[in-house]
Amino acid sequence: MLLQEGKGQLVGWHDPDENRKWVEANKPRDMTDKTMTAQEAVSKYVTDGSYLAMGGFGHVRVSMVMIYEMIRRRKKNLIMAGKTAVHDIDLLIGGGCVDRVEVAYAFAHELRGLSPGGRRAVESGRVKVVSEISNAGYQWRFLAAQMGLPFIPTRAMLGTDTLEKSSAKVIRDPFSGKPICLLPAAYPDVAVIHVPRCDKFGNCQIDGTMVEDFELARAARRLIISTEEIIPNDEIRSKPWLTKIPYFNVDAVVEQKYGSHPCQMPLEYFFDEEHIGEWLDLSKSDEGNQKYMDKYVYGTEDFADYIKLIGGEKKMKELVDVEHLRRPMTAPWLKNKGGE
């Protein structure tokens, strides 16, 4: 029956009955006020050694407020879901929080090029890649967990080293008779998702694409929501079809305007390319990395303090204009592009 077994580490799997029991005991069904500070959310729900997944898309709708707080609180030995991990994992590696990663996509910034810091960490052995997977594969691992199933089949990954280094297995499908790849469920110990608005209980609306946050929110054991804005429960109830994540999946609600800077918040503000450029430049060396952390993370008390440092409301208004196509984007990395 078993045709092939991936040799990658099986990260975040639980027996479905064990997880049902955990959910029964640990996820209250009543609506309670879950608002707290970033610091409280980190100390309550992010423990050293946890398996962590960040929502959004690596540098789109990422909870930077929680990432900076995890670095500030010196979280250690996290295993990260590299489910299109871009700026999120770069900072967490640079901050010394992550030492293992299951990679679908990591150590690069899409059009901006490869990540100097992330690559250095892996190539020196400081950060270990424990398994490989594809993007579709990763989000289907979350879908299996959301559904309470031990695994989910896919026709991707077959025949490749991606499968060989993953935690998937191949069997012969009893219906079609063809080989099929089985992806194990993934239950992150903690997931952090940034949203434009939610109520104090954690009922969330999300604008733009969901990426894989629908599945991730339901797969994670603990879920921290950071939000641009807290809205009244009445507003949720007046348009219940807009609720993408319900309160009973949520453990903490942290309100933080501009909480995704320097990443993009779809329909609100654009990437701060100047800031990302500064990071890409500084993260070329360990000294530069330290300089960035000292200035922007350890040197600021909280995220509001950080927003002041990067230029405050004036800067954010510019990024709002770029997002709404009222102003063209500029980026330091553009100098090296398009030349050929």
Add this chain to the structure above:
Amino acid sequence: MADYTTNELLACTAARVLEDRKAVFVGTGLPMIAGLLAQRLHAPNMLIVFEAGGIGPQVPVLPISVGDSRTIYRAIAASSMHEVMSMSQAGYLDFGFLGGAQIDMYGNLNTTVLGPHGSPKVRLPGSGGANDVGSLSHKTILIMRQDKRKFVQKLDFITTPGYLQGGNSRYEAGLPSGSGPFRVISQLAVFDFEPVSKRMRIFSVHPGVDVKTVLENSSFEILVPDEIRITQPPTKDELDMLQKIDPVGMVIAKR
């Protein structure tokens, strides 16, 4: 010398492979530019799909990320990765675009690692959506810089399946029937795959390039057809449109 850059030639050549009334799955950079170029010139009814969930947008300017909000500008849906990857697995996606650090004669790709996996010489991003696109699209188009280090006898890591070990091996592994690499586009030539062995073969050479140069810039043996076509050079219309698609020069140099 011809009055166009390599990126312009790659973008125009890739765009022409795309057909109207089909669906194309695009990644950032050249694939996105090729998709937008095709849509604005010969394929106005082409459906563009992005892996983070953008379906059918009228993209205003080149996005930086396949997840950024430019990919849902005037789209028909802002959905999810589960939705678009399921579309692909169910057979709705005709074309997918891919690139890589290494390619072999069967169109398998490496974007994971150079050197051993456990002690990498260069760590690359990994599969991302590439394995899914290469596994599940009906036809994949591979855009690659060509030289002996990139066109290799043996990949350091098979991230994304082409025709695997050639012949029927792709389908025997369980990948969807009839799917696989369709064209490879390099700065020197366009390649297709010989139908039985599934080995890479010259389809056309670019203007001013001879067959010998194409063959010399590969570590594996490329098949040569009896008749050699010449790739059509970019037209003025295409070059003008490229400037509008990428006005700030992210991929296409400003003229």
